[in-house]
Amino acid sequence: MTDAGVAESIRRGMADCSPAERKVARVLLSAYPSAGFETVARLAERAGVSGPTVLRFVHRLGYRGFPDFQEALRHDLDERSASPLRILASRPPADGEPQGLRDRAAAITTGTIQRTFDDVSTHDLERCVELISQASGSVVIAGGRYSNLLGRVLALHLEQLRPRVRMLSDQPSARAAMVEDLGRRDVMVLFDYRRYEEQTLRLARHARARHTAVVLFTDTFLSPIASEADVVLASETAAPSPFDALTPALALIETVVAGCFERLGDAAVDRMARADRAAADLGLY
Template structure:
């Protein structure tokens, strides 16, 4: 999946008639709930006829309005999927093949192909503008950088943060303990950049952190999946990675590759300053016995 139904509607606005565009704007304004309204209600809100609503759905590539609604249901199911539901749906879809091998004899080729596809699609669909904006923000020495992630993605936040610490100053992780985290969030300021990693199933505190950072005038970079974390609504930069996997767990390999590409881009922008920072850090590490 390369985007949401809302993205698809926005992309097709130019293909719609003026009346159909009114319908599309009603759907986008109240997305996703508006899509589940009756055709008559949508027609009334858009000030168009009922047939116009039906034509809009057809022009968007659906057999009818129920088909469009079914597509949104599938999107929302995917957005809220957990490892358990993914495991159960995959198991239900499997059809045993007579004579097929199992266990250790199974070829890894399909799994490798999925990872390769996810990697390729992630970088193919990456917005150069979003990537460049993220690199510029992380390379700005006037800004403090704060990083936070979720259940699994805190590992990615640490991976990015530990690299940034070697090449620039003022990089930190949001504390885990309540009192320390509250104090930390209270001190967020206008020149700060908060980097949030949030993938399905999304975590409410990631959205609240992004919201607080924006309220205080800072910048927010959100790493997320194609279904978009709610934190994305508060982000200045959104970096999307595919998560296709042969297992019930979403793959974070494409995100790791994106993080490494971003580290390289930041390093290029910092230039000699990053080199000197690395030399200074290594000198301190050797002197204190850490290397």
């Protein structure tokens, strides 16, 4: 198995599955993680397939059997809720000679970014660019305690390329009004990483109810929003500190911005030029 969480492994594995096995995957993801703790017979019934199909699916993912799959699921649940202190406590001791901070950080960071790009879905990346660049309504962006910082980076770039890019307001009445205005012409971009936040999940469900496309940036353990999202872009979290890495997520954001710039073409260049003229007129920079 890879370093990905169980949910992300299921999502990645769907492309290689038979139609019947994909039914099992969809049931597991739509009711993750509880569906994974049901019996083989119950899971097969929910998916409308046979028991052997469920077993073939977990074997295809690389597990020896269903008990092995459920054991991995229990471990995954611990990882999904891990705090920085728990991550630090679970980190194995370094072998051999102590490595300097620069070399250690470089090895971990480059590896984390490389695995992120190796595993990200080309289809999801291109679909994300398409949804954001072609939305005829608004692109509304929101995140959580820390991930809101990532959302602001994306918003600051996108607002230079296209109109109607907005961070979801922190002010309750303004936030409610912005969410109420969502419709099928809009796109909601959400950032949600482990120790996932219920308020962000509620935003996704509200957006789906209003037929708004949902783009999710998350980690490889997969936010519960993944089952509500049209697009999921997952990044690895390994870092030299006890805190989850933001660098791989930033690399994905910069890739999406590059894709939107290419997709929008002359319209983006014209908007940037107009913004520069307005800034000069106002003495902003």
